[in-house]
Amino acid sequence: MFASPPIRLLLAGEGAIAALHMQALQTLEGAEVVCLAGGVAADSAAFAERWGIRGHSLDFAACLARDDIDAVILATPSPLHAGQAAQAIAAGKHVLAEIPMSLDLADAERLCAQAAATDRVCMVAHTHRFGPPHAELKRRIGAGEFHLQHLVAETYFLRRDNRNMFGQPRSWTDCLLWHHACHSVDLFAWLLDDAELEVWGSAGPRHPELGIPMDMNIGMRSRRGAMASLVLSFNNRGPFGGFYRYIGEEATLHAYRDELKDHEGIMQPVPAGTGFARQDGEFLAAIRERRPPESSFAACLPTMRLLDRLDRLMGLT
Template sequence: MTSKTLGICIAGEGAMGASHARVLSSLPGVRLAAVVAGEAGAGRAFADKWRIPFHTLSFDEAIARPDVDAVVVATPSGMHADHAAAAARAGKHVLIEIPVALSLADSERLAQTQRDTGVTMMACHSRRFGPPHRHLRDRMRAGDFKLYHLVVETYFMRRTNLNMLGQPRSWVDNLLWHHACHSVDLAAWLLGDADFASYAQAGPDHPELGIPMDMSIAMRSRRDGTLVTMALSFNNEGPFGGFYRYIGEQGTFHAWRDELKDAQGNAVPLAGNAFELQDREFVDAIAQGRTPECDIHSVVPSMRLLDALQRSIDAQRR
């Protein structure tokens, strides 16, 4: 693969598909070869915008193409596991948008599929690539930042079924398996350990969408007692996104997107963009024939935590 341009298919013409197209189209040695869309007109417009020569409504048709070497799975969340497995079985490398699956069983199935096929299979757990989180993790590993409590606030307004661009969705987002997944995985990655005592509570389901709109999660590391507290809402009017407060022995830090500030509001100098670093890692791992950071096996422990949290919520509702 080192001497060949990598042909990539973007599966999904929504907001995340566009984010991947923007990054991947700028990388050397990469060619956007195809897009799989859920609607013909949207697929045509997406292909025109990103100068992609082929668009289709058929995922199977796209992954059968010889000019497609890898697939970015940015289809609706409930399709991620089946699409990623099909692409891998077709011999294509796979980058899977978060969540890789909506169950632990499907996550473990993907890990087994990777073992069986040997393709590169990477998850878009983009917090791992965020400069603020990498900076503090490096400090934790060096022994000059002791984390006591990670406090996470995740806020969106999803009372109507729209995506991040304000466009109608054909599927319903998931507060636990998608949005909490970012932070559950981040906590395990920061500590290098997924052994947490955990507990979750969910608010009432939305009468039309059928999902809980608010959630609280508490986790405690069984190894060193580090606490992780999460508040998540699809009822919040803004600002939107994930906000992280790192409370430690050597200070308190606030992370948002690619920015990090100390308790006095002073910016910590950082470089890089999480999404670009993530997609570049996928391309580089393929070119170099190595296992990428955030490969499918590394995220399965986080999916086990999510499964435990789901069971905690289900037990309260019975």
């Protein structure tokens, strides 16, 4: 039990990612979600009832103005992240913003400057940095136990209309580069402590109604020569999710969600917990310890610069 009062949280968003945060928070001590800021009245009420959240509202600004809120978790649509993060920082709240922190480099730079001018904990939910298999690979690489030659990342969804990971309708259009590729671009740079990556890529045709490329491939190379190949599709019929093949000098390892297996399918030891619980736990710990978190806004800005380069190379803007 924590001797100090719990960290009082505002959760913004009532969709699939918000539910994953609530699942993670159930396993952590010293935090309480006291309010939900939703986008749809009926969905917000149902979400609050399901998770036992006492208060809910559709007015994000009014929720921020409450004096019983210490920190905010933004699990809202991607286009809202930058503006809502800026509002939360201005209101004096700690912020955990879902990936991506913004949908362009200019907004990311403004957010980082705003965060740097405050003592608030400002963190991006780069969950792969906390995922047990990727954390174990980071440890092995740092210890010289695993020499990465090629990271092959596959990201597959069926997003021919606006639906979330659970097949529920959504009011906004997802982004293959700034959201989904962001996970793997950040992962590769973080694993190797190398933000000066060589990058290239190409995008498939745009969907006639959604207006976004539905398929994409991205290549990256580190300064020491390690390679990464990213394949992403919104046209895939399953299985869905992110699949990572680590090809190294010593072994070939397969990471999926919170598991790591070798080439024979034998489970490998990884840190305890889930990626979401370890991530949200880091946010709470950084607040208590008054320190910068792993995946702070500033630590994730180099990834946003890489995405901006890819965006320009592929002619997306």
